[in-house]
Amino acid sequence: MSLPPPAQRGSHSPPALIDDAMSEIFLRVPADDPKTLVRAAAVCTTWRRILCDLIFTRQYRAFHGAPPMLGFLRNTRHERSWGKGRNKNHEHYVVSSFVSTASFRSPACHERRHWRVLDSRHGLVLFHTPKRDEDFVVCDLVTYDRWRIKASRECSDIIWGDATDEDEDEQEEHVENDGITWNAAVLCAKDRCDHTYCHYGPFLVVLLGSDEDQGITFASVYSSATGKWSDMISIEDQEDIEMAGHTAVVGDKVYFQCENAVTTVEYNIGEKELLLFDRPVDDDEDVDLPRADLIGVDDGMLLFATVQGPRLYLWSMEAGPNGAEEWARRRVIDEPVLPPPALYDMSVVGFAEGIGVIFLSTKDGLYTIELNSGRSKKVHGDKSVEKVMPYMSFYTKAWGRSPTSD
Structure with missing residues (x-):
């Protein structure tokens, strides 16, 4: 039996997705892939209207949480x-x-x-x-x-x-x-x-x-x-x-590290006050660790980090001078998932707040480590990033x- 002519196979196109459904799809585009949404906005006026709507942009940010x-x-x-x-x-x-x-x-x-x-x-x-x-x-x-x-x-x-x-x-x-x-x-x-x-x-x-x-x-x-x-x-x-050094901000307080890596300066913008305080020392540590540097804020706490051999040490403390009493080692990462040449002579050179990503400078280049998943990624070939x-x-x-x- 021969097929009917094309005009007789079905004259109805698939129904168009409603705006709400398209919004749900667009919401799930990864926040670190903005070009996809830029291109989607250029497809048609309907998609551009959805993407440029203020309600959608607010929903998009709320859906993804921390900025990418x-x-x-x-x-x-x-x-x-x-x-x-x-x-x-x-x-x-x-x-x-x-x-x-x-x-x-x-x-x-x-x-x-x-x-x-x-x-x-x-x-x-x-x-x-x-x-x-x-x-x-x-x-x-x-x-x-x-x-x-x-x-x-x-x-x-x-x-x-x-x-x-x-x-x-x-x-x-x-x-x-x-x-x-x-x-x-x-x-x-x-x-x-x-x-x-x-x-x-x-x-x-x-x-x-x-x-x-x-x-x-x-x-x-x-x-x-x-x-x-x-x-x-x-x-x-x-x-x-x-x-x-890196700086950190918690509320209306800004923190700066001193060259000795032990003293931290707090500037309270609202009260217009300066305070200096020493971070506590981890007396339970059984190895002689190098200086721990302030790298940012994680979950509202000041985050410090250092490297010893193939191990990454992280500490956190409540912001402010009184926080020195509430010091705890957050985590020790044994041999991050990196190529062998990158496992030694590592140094912590940055931290992406909100998404928990640490930057490590190594002999093999610059890597990122996701603290939650442990996944690593090489992001630059320079071997001397400070x-x-x-x-x-x-x-x-x-x-x-x-x-x-x-």
Whole structure:
């Protein structure tokens, strides 16, 4: 029996999926794969309407919880030489770069010469820009917004001291200047924000410094809402600030590590108070462990980490000076699942808060370790990474635009 002509096989197309069903499908697209939703928005006006609806974007963020890691930022040191013999000159400079770990590419910050990335938090990145008219630049890599910040006179004294133009290369390398060490952090200042979508909101930049000669530790805060720096506050207790160290934020308190890796500085933004406290020592440890560095916050607790041989040690403590009494080793990871060359000479160089991912610099390159699953992944081939700042953010702004190439 011959088949009926095509026109007679069935004149009805499969029924279109209702909007609610499509929304449920889109909700399940992984948050670290934003390009899929960008492309879906370009398919038809119905899909674009669903994806660009404010209710859907809020549901999407609520469904996935913590913002995904779209990539990480790092600094690399470079040297340029020119001339010959006695006339040969050298220039040392820093390049900051963004490395994507998802289907996200940010034209706002791919690679910047003479920009040093200091911190990344709440969808914002803080750069020190010594070769520009301003001292700092804050970037939102998703919206491409950029804010230029000039340091106040007091803050300039922290950053530059008595430096001359000839000293700028050394200052860019964060070499100590007249006994002054410093670091800075950026954080969202939006009222009652859950930090899943901080774009377009106000932010703060906290600058913390230490003066060895005067024996004081001091701090000042820049507010994007007012465009001004606060008055400098200080305490007569001094510990050199770890200028390449990580910072941590719990509520309205910002934490900085000191160079001795034992002392932590707390700056209470609301109370405008500075406190220094020592992290406790694990007396039960039967091996001589190297220094444990502050790497971030996990479940509302300050997280410290160190490596001994092929083992990764993690500790946590309640934020604040009183938290030193509530110290506990969180976990020991014996021989993370890494290639043999990567198991020794490891160092912890970063932590992605909210998703529990640690960055390890090894002889085989840069790896991530998921604390919950133990899964590892090589994310970069560089074997000398000193510090990694993960970039965490939902990429909902661009869903209504046409997809861009990698």
